[in-house]
Amino acid sequence: MEVTGICHVVGAVLGEVLPKIAPADLCIAADAGWLALKKHGICPNLVVGDFDSSPPPAGLEAVALNPVKDETDLYAAVRIGKERGYGDFAIYGALGGAWGHSIANFQILAGLARDGCRGKIITDDAIITSLCDGKVTLCAENGRDVSVFAHTDTCNGVTLEGFYYPLKNATLGSDFPLGVSNRLVEEAGKVCVDAGILIVVQEGREM
Numbered sequence: 001m002e003v004t005g006i007c008h009v010v011g012a013v014l015g016e017v018l019p020k021i022a023p024a025d026l027c028i029a030a031d032a033g034w035l036a037l038k039k040h041g042i043c044p045n046l047v048v049g050d051f052d053s054s055p056p057p058a059g060l061e062a063v064a065l066n067p068v069k070d071e072t073d074l075y076a077a078v079r080i081g082k083e084r085g086y087g088d089f090a091i092y093g094a095l096g097g098a099w100g101h102s103i104a105n106f107q108i109l110a111g112l113a114r115d116g117c118r119g120k121i122i123t124d125d126a127i128i129t130s131l132c133d134g135k136v137t138l139c140a141e142n143g144r145d146v147s148v149f150a151h152t153d154t155c156n157g158v159t160l161e162g163f164y165y166p167l168k169n170a171t172l173g174s175d176f177p178l179g180v181s182n183r184l185v186e187e188a189g190k191v192c193v194d195a196g197i198l199i200v201v202q203e204g205r206e207m
Helices: 033-038 073-083 099-114
Strands: 007-010 026-030 046-049 062-064 088-092 118-122 126-132 135-139 145-150 154-161 167-173 188-192 197-203
Touching: 007 033, 007 073, 026 033, 026 073, 046 073, 073 088, 073 099, 088 099, 099 118, 099 126, 099 197, 126 135, 135 197, 145 154, 145 167, 145 188, 154 197
Parallel strands: 007 026, 007 088, 026 046, 046 062, 088 118
Antiparallel strands: 118 126, 126 197, 135 188, 145 197, 154 167, 154 188
16 A cells, blocks of 8 residues: 655765655665765665665664665665555655666666656756656746656657647657757646656756
């Protein structure tokens, strides 16, 4: 059963935008993410990792992973959040480190969307989310510059409303970036996809 609240997952490359944790929320640090949170006086509910980039935390609940594994520490943190009933994920400190891990985190977003969960990666100047066979409304206060990319081979029935370059039932492919560098011209815009998984990047947000 899905629980009320947001599961905040925090990686090591934490910027200035910090998670705002409500009583119903769960905060999971992925490996060295707990050290990044500690610098800001934030204590996670749980730390998950193989602790190859940080020492195990003292006095915190921790799940120690075998360093020989198929999933990344951040993927494991999201998986555990799902196992605890959360369906809404806010991911911090996930971009700007190793390129391989950054790209892996885009795949995590796509997997969340495919599984019917809500997920977003939050950075200092962008919010990245994913959309599977559905729609989302974007508010201009989170940034007017928007790009959409097909994560699956094709995304069919892509519609953009409230944008400088609108689309109506378009098909986007994963091998041509047709959806890059669009702009909201209304205070809110709508992104829809009938079939496939879109990665939606909204940037230019004022801190």
